[in-house]
Amino acid sequence: MERKHYLDHLRAFLMFLGIPYHTAMIYSTNTDWLVSSVETSFLLTWVFQFTHTFRMPAFMIISGFFAMMMIRKQGDAVWLRSRFFRLGVPLVSVxxxxNPWQMLARALAVPDVPDGGAPDAWRNWLSLLSSPGGHWIEQLWFLADLLIYSTVLALGWRYGAKLRLGSLCNAGLDLIGRDRKSAVLALILTGTGVIAAATAGSMLDLNILLSGMIQTIRTVAFAPFFLLGAxxxxxxEWLDRFTTIHWPAGIAAAAACLILTLVEPREEPVYKAASYFLTPVAGILSAHVLLCAARRWFNHANALTRRMADASMDVYLFHMVFVCWFGLLFTNTSWPVMGEFALIVIGTTIASFGVHALVRRSETLRFLFNGVSSSGVSANGMSRSDRSRERRCVRGLQNGP
Structure with missing residues (x-):
């Protein structure tokens, strides 16, 4: 298969976009984040809410694409073992x-009493450290979801023939890809399916599992993107069609993302239903636009994008702790909001690249935060030649935001 440079570049861009995305949340007018500034910005609130409508959907599509490409190349057992090391080890390590240091920043930002103080922050921090919950994985949720998707894909690949699912899947793909009307209908049914899953999960009290570390509805809502990538x-031929611009779809993408940006923060049931429906619709349509643009203008290799792709995983894993601590420094200042935002983004980018420089120089750190080893046979059982072939296929593309 011809090297898809634009997928490398787009994935790296989406990972780095996490820095301004999370920084903007500090200044949100309607979100109480880990660290929140006394100064808010309507513009930055829109930035992070609009970014949320397309960033992770496009990333999941790219992850699904490379997952299918590699499972066909390596086989389900070798590939899944590789995924558990490449995704699971960084998940646990970070x-x-x-993440405990992110919890400390959160504890310092939200004291128990109005005048704050170190003792209150200490109690807050110990409370977080001693309790299970989503605060342990925060930005790592996508790694847990990718492990779930990867397991399902590998099981389907292995047992699909025995269960006679292959012909059924092919028939479904034939129906969806028959024409644009069929694709639009599939998009509508996907949105409706997410609403149904959210409703069923709420009725059965299954939308939040493991004290919030697994949000079932989010896992279900993002599954269509991974499956589309696969x-x-x-x-x-689908990839060629999906990355060829269709202007009505581009206009629909802009409209869907704008509407989702407006309705997603609302808690009323009708708005939540609209948000669930629009998440796959806006995500798939916007991913179409992003992949078309990337294929048109960035389908070539250069040193800068290669370096960004190589660093993107480390940058994403570590950027949140820097955003939190830099944000904490500015929470009670009276500097212009946009100036603070720019300084946090720049400082976080530099610091995260610094961490990447340390990680790439240490075999232990590469194993802890990338799940790989440079020894003859790595922990995932792949030989050096196997890993070399994988790197040539997806260099810098550990399936992960």
Whole structure:
């Protein structure tokens, strides 16, 4: 298969976009984040809410694409073992070694009494450290979801023939890809399915599991993106069609993302239903636009994008702790909001690249935060030649935001 440079570049861009995305949340007018400034910005609130409508959907599609490409190349057992090391080891390492410092910043930002003070922050921090919950994984949720999707994909790949699912899947793909009307209908049914899943999960009290570390509705809502990416790799002609601009779809993407930006913060049931429906619709349509643009203008290799792709995983894993601590420094200042925002983004980018420089020089750190080893046979059982082939296929593309 011809190297898809634009997928490398787009994935790196989406990972780095996490820095301004999370920084903007500090100044949100309607979100109480880990660290919140006394100064808010309507513009930055719109920035992070609008970014949320397309960033992770496009990333999940790219992850699904490379997942299918590699499972066909390596086989389900070798590939899934690789995924558990490449995704699971960084998930555990960052949760235990890095995220406690995010919790400390959160504890310092939200004291128990009006005048604050170190003792109150200490109690807050100990409370977070001693309780299970989503604060342990925070920005790492996508790694947990990708492990779930990867397991399902590998099981389907192994047992699909025995259960006679192959012909059924092919028939479904034939129906969806028959014409644009069929694709639009599939998009509508996907949005409706997410609403149904959210409703069922709420009735059965299954939307939040493991004290919030697994948000079932989010896992379900993002699954169509991963599956679409896998379908694009399974049927290469789909990728060509999906990355050829269709202007009505581009206009629909802009409209869907704008509406989702407006309705997603609302808690009323009708707005939540609209948000669930629009998440896959806006995500798939906007991913179409992003992949078309990337294929048109960035389908070539250069040193800068290669370096960004190589660093993107480390940058994403570590950027949140820097955003939190830099944000904490500015929470009670009276500097212009946009100036603070720019300084946090720049400082976080530099600091995260610094961490990447340390990680790439240490075999231990590469294993902890990338799940890979440079020894003859890595922990995932792949030989050096196997890993070399994988790097040539997806260099810098650990399936992960």
């Amino acid at each position: 949760a235990l070694l890095v 379908a694009l790799a399974y049927r290469p």
